[in-house]
Amino acid sequence: MPSNKSVSDAPISQFTNCRILREHTLQREDLWVREGKILDPEKLFFDEQGYADQQVDCEASIIAPGFIDVQINGGYGVDFSQPSEDVTAGVSLVAKKILEHGVTSFCPTLVTSPPAVYHKVLPQIKVHDGGPHGAGFLGFHLEGPFISLEKKGAHPERYLRTFRSGGIEDLMEAYGSLDNVAMVTLAPELPRSQSVVRELCQRGITVSLGHSVANLSQAEDAVQHGASFITHLFNAMLPFHHRDPGIVGLLTSDQIPAGRTVFYGMIADGIHTNPAALRIAHRAHPSGLVLVTDAITAMGLPPGHHTLGQQVIEIQGLHAYVTGLPLPYSRRWLINDEFVS
Amino acid sequence: MNIQTTLQISLKTSTQWWQYQNHAVEILFLSRNEEADQSWLVRPRRSHDPSGLLFLFRLTAEDRTMKLIILNDYDQASEWAAKYIRNKILHFKPGPNKFFTLGLPTGSTPLGCYKKLIEYYKNGEISFEFVKTFNMDEYVGLPRDHPESYHSFMWNNFFKHIDIRAENTHILDGNAADLQAECSSFEEKIAEAGGIELFVGGIGPDGHIAFNEPGSSLVSRTRVKTLAKDTIMANARFFDGDLSKVPTMALTVGVGTVMDAKEVMILITGAHKAFALYKAIEEGVNHMWTVSAFQQHPQTVFVCDEDATLELRVKTVKYFKGMMHVHNRLVETPLSQQK
Numbered sequence: 001m002p003s004n005k006s007v008s009d010a011p012i013s014q015f016t017n018c019r020i021l022r023e024h025t026l027q028r029e030d031l032w033v034r035e036g037k038i039l040d041p042e043k044l045f046f047d048e049q050g051y052a053d054q055q056v057d058c059e060a061s062i063i064a065p066g067f068i069d070v071q072i073n074g075g076y077g078v079d080f081s082q083p084s085e086d087v088t089a090g091v092s093l094v095a096k097k098i099l100e101h102g103v104t105s106f107c108p109t110l111v112t113s114p115p116a117v118y119h120k121v122l123p124q125i126k127v128h129d130g131g132p133h134g135a136g137f138l139g140f141h142l143e144g145p146f147i148s149l150e151k152k153g154a155h156p157e158r159y160l161r162t163f164r165s166g167g168i169e170d171l172m173e174a175y176g177s178l179d180n181v182a183m184v185t186l187a188p189e190l191p192r193s194q195s196v197v198r199e200l201c202q203r204g205i206t207v208s209l210g211h212s213v214a215n216l217s218q219a220e221d222a223v224q225h226g227a228s229f230i231t232h233l234f235n236a237m238l239p240f241h242h243r244d245p246g247i248v249g250l251l252t253s254d255q256i257p258a259g260r261t262v263f264y265g266m267i268a269d270g271i272h273t274n275p276a277a278l279r280i281a282h283r284a285h286p287s288g289l290v291l292v293t294d295a296i297t298a299m300g301l302p303p304g305h306h307t308l309g310q311q312v313i314e315i316q317g318l319h320a321y322v323t324g325l326p327l328p329y330s331r332r333w334l335i336n337d338e339f340v341s
Numbered sequence: 342m343n344i345q346t347t348l349q350i351s352l353k354t355s356t357q358w359w360q361y362q363n364h365a366v367e368i369l370f371l372s373r374n375e376e377a378d379q380s381w382l383v384r385p386r387r388s389h390d391p392s393g394l395l396f397l398f399r400l401t402a403e404d405r406t407m408k409l410i411i412l413n414d415y416d417q418a419s420e421w422a423a424k425y426i427r428n429k430i431l432h433f434k435p436g437p438n439k440f441f442t443l444g445l446p447t448g449s450t451p452l453g454c455y456k457k458l459i460e461y462y463k464n465g466e467i468s469f470e471f472v473k474t475f476n477m478d479e480y481v482g483l484p485r486d487h488p489e490s491y492h493s494f495m496w497n498n499f500f501k502h503i504d505i506r507a508e509n510t511h512i513l514d515g516n517a518a519d520l521q522a523e524c525s526s527f528e529e530k531i532a533e534a535g536g537i538e539l540f541v542g543g544i545g546p547d548g549h550i551a552f553n554e555p556g557s558s559l560v561s562r563t564r565v566k567t568l569a570k571d572t573i574m575a576n577a578r579f580f581d582g583d584l585s586k587v588p589t590m591a592l593t594v595g596v597g598t599v600m601d602a603k604e605v606m607i608l609i610t611g612a613h614k615a616f617a618l619y620k621a622i623e624e625g626v627n628h629m630w631t632v633s634a635f636q637q638h639p640q641t642v643f644v645c646d647e648d649a650t651l652e653l654r655v656k657t658v659k660y661f662k663g664m665m666h667v668h669n670r671l672v673e674t675p676l677s678q679q680k
Contacts, residue, residue: 030501042486042496049507 010035011053012044018058021065031063066104066130070141070183071232071265071292073109073308075299080108080140081309083117087124095134097300105136107182109294111309112144112155119176126180139182139205143231145174146186146193147211151236154322155211156310166192168199181205185231187212188222201226208265209247211236216249223256230264232294233281234273251285265292296320407622407636409661410644410668415610418646419453422541422608424672425642426458427467429539429604431675435471440509442473442531444540444599446551447494450608451543459502466674469505473534475527476512477542477551477599480588481565483515489579490515513563513592524563524592531598540602544609547571548617548630552593555629561595596634604640607632612648619652 015031022029032039032052044050074080076097078090091108098106110121122140130136145161152160163170171178183206186193197207209219210231215238219227230237230247238246245252250262268278268291282289293299296313297306303315313320412418426443435441445451461467479491486493492512500510511530517523531537542550547569553561554569568576573587580586599605609618621632622643628634635641650658 040486041501042493045496045500045507046485046492051506 007048008034012039012050014041014052014055015058015063016055017060019060019062021062026062064102066135067102067291068138069098069103069106069293069295070138070229070290071109071143072098072106072295073111074297075295077297077301077306079297079307079309080121081110081113081117082307083113083120087121091125091137092134095130095137099130099135103135104130105138107138107141109141109143111311112147112152112159113309114159115174115176117309118142118174122175122180123177127182139180141183141185141208142175142181143185144211146170146184146190146196147236148187148189148213150213151187151211153211153236154308154311154313159310162190163192163196166195170196171199178203178205183208183229185210187214188227189214189218194221194225197222197225197227209237209250212247213238215244215246216253219247219250220253220255223250223253223260223262228260228262229290230262232267232272232292233264234277235267248281251281251288261288263288263290265290265294267292267294408642408664408668409622409657410642411650411658411662411665412644412646414646415453418608418610418644419451420457421672422451422454422606422644423457423461425606425644426454426539426541427461428672428675430467430472433538437471440471440473440534442475442534442537442539444475444477444537444542444594444602445495445499446477446541446543446608447491448543450610451541452498454541454608455499459499462503469503472505473509474505474511475531475534475537475594476510478591478593479513479515481515481520481590481592483588485514485516515588515592520565520592524565527563527592527594528598531601537602539604539606540599541606541608542599544607544614544617544621544632545572546575546613546617548620548632550596550599550607550632550634552591553596553631555631557596557628557631559600559626559628559631559634560597562597563592563594566591566593596631600634600638604642605635605638606642606644607635609643609645609649611646612651614645614649615651615653618643618645618649623653623657 012032012034015033018029018031019026020029020031030041032041032044072080072094074090075094078094080087080090080094082090084090094108095106108125110118125137125140127139128137144155145159146163147155147160149157149160161170161174175181178200184200185208186196188194188197188209189212200207206229207222207227208229208231209222209227212219214222230250233248233251234240237248238244240246240248250256251264253262256262262285264281264285266273266278266281266289268275272294296308298304298313298315298320301315306313306315308322311322313322410418410421412421430441430443433439433441458467462469476491476495480489483490495510495512500507511527513527514523544550547555549555549557549572552566552568552572554566554572557566567590568588573584573589576587577584607621617630617632620627620630622636624630624633626633626636
């Protein structure tokens with residue numbers, strides 16, 4: 001009714017009195033939606049001569065796109081790196097729970113694991129959209145096993161691997177299927193990694209550099225072969241040094257191919273990175289910053305023991321420790337909201 | 342003395358004596374109601390006629406003269422203009438079979454006025470549900486959703502904030518296949534709507550109204566116009582300073598089209614418009630200063646700020662400032678709105 005029906009009969013909702021997060025600012029605009037799609041109200045007005053069926057007063061709230069978490073190892077008792085029979089149930093549970101925190105898409109992350117785990121887990125879920133039932137599944141993030149020994153962090157040493165042939169066989173041997181994989185973290189200084197980076201990029205899989213002792217030129221080399229992400233900047237990599245900034249130097253490198261951006265994940269819990277370091281990274285390269293939780297099984301649960309793949313984690317207060325190991329292998333187990341402000 | 346004779350009132354003293362053609366008249370009472378224009382019952386005060394004679398003068402605030410409204414600054418001028426429009430619409434009492442037709446301008450001058458009208462709508466003082474609008478002009482060849490198109494301007498600065506229906510808005514389509522036909526059809530739409538009650542416009546530094554550049558015929562109708570170099574340069578600031586991006590042609594209502602409106606209101610603010618205002622009202626009717634055509638319109642209001650009067654004679658300014666107390670009655674909150 002509210003339009004000349006040249007496009008659609010469906011009712012139109014207008015969200016008023018809201019602030020819309022758009023183009024890096026909060027704009028005072030109304031949001032127009034029809035059948036789950038955002039409308040251009042000017043087009044609606046002039047082309048369709050339409051107006052809203054119902055108006056919703058947002059009371060000056062912020063309307064923002066849903067969050068995307070590309071690094072989350074589990075939560076609410078679910079550990080994505082466990083070779084469970086029913087991975088779908090675990091992913092669905094987490095998907096539903098994180099929806100409450102504004103995350104509408106995510107990449108369940110698997111830490112370094114034996115091949116059997118990957119072979120079992122990866123084929124079980126296909127990429128699918130989210131909805132009221134839970135956040136969308138974008139594909140797995142495989143963090144390891146092709147990472148550096150010195151920077152293994154909380155990953156189990158005995159399952160780390162290197163590239164034997166530098167080709168697809170290494171990947172197939174380790175992971176089995178790559179069909180439902182969105183992202184792979186690897187250390188580019190490992191020999192024969194360039195061809196692997198190219199191979200993954202050709203399949204549309206994002207290659208992320210992390211858990212690595214690469215220097216800046218090795219990192220730039222990887223980017224030129226297609227790598228486009230950095231896994232939790234500052235953590236599990238060489239620190240910034242003024243004569244060799246290492247992977248951190250990618251933020252301001254001039255060797256990045258034209259038209260490409262290097263994105264970097266940041267765990268902004270105040271423990272993994274000092275807020276001052278976070279600000280330095282943001283000021284150096286604001287458009288590349290991606291917030292990640294790197295959340296673990298214990299997220300949303302009280303203190304106790306939980307698993308992280310092949311390791312056992314103990315929660316004490318606000319910190320998590322790999323059993324027997326002190327900081328800096330701790331991980332924050334609280335949930336999203338505190339990071340974002 | 343004739344009924345319905347126009348009257349130039351000037352307040353002589355602080356007493357209630359008013360002057361009309363050398364006769365002192367006493368205001369006996371003032372009647373104001375929503376329907377009638379303001380009317381005064383007056384009696385001439387003549388010492389040799391003790392019985393006195395009562396004459397009813399229908400002194401309309403809508404004199405058959407030009408009104409020059411001078412406010413202190415841009416904000417006050419915008420507010421006055423917005424209130425005038427508001428009152429006109431309310432007084433008209435538009436309804437589903439009786440639309441108020443409004444002609445509208447674009448540019449930086451009317452922005453303050455639009456903001457105020459939006460405020461009055463949000464306060465519930467006015468509705469645009471039964472208002473039809475006709476814009477003055479639009480660029481040729483600019484995509485409709487280009488941020489500088491006049492469609493975008495009207496949407497962002499006015500339409501999206503009020504309750505007007507799209508089918509009641511009319512803006513010339515600069516991307517029409519047959520531009521001349523588009524112009525003719527626009528004239529027809531105005532005629533079908535019953536003509537324009539109030540046409541609001543601005544003035545260019547060269548005295549043009551809409552895109553009726555110097556030399557435009559004073560009886561012109563809606564048509565395609567090639568823009569003058571000055572206009573293109575003035576507009577370049579909206580196109581990143583790149584002259585090649587500025588449209589060179591526009592569709593515009595003609596001077597004659599605006600003259601057909603029942604009433605015309607011109608907004609003029611800023612010192613850079615002062616010379617144009619001088620040419621428009623103190624010099625003769627001249628097609629080089631097309632706004633001067635409105636000297637021959639029965640009901641024109643010029644709303645300006647102090648800066649815009651800088652080129653006028655002191656006498657003109659003093660005269661019209663002296664009338665402000667009368668003219669301000671036109672923008673008082675109507676009785677029906679007063680709580």
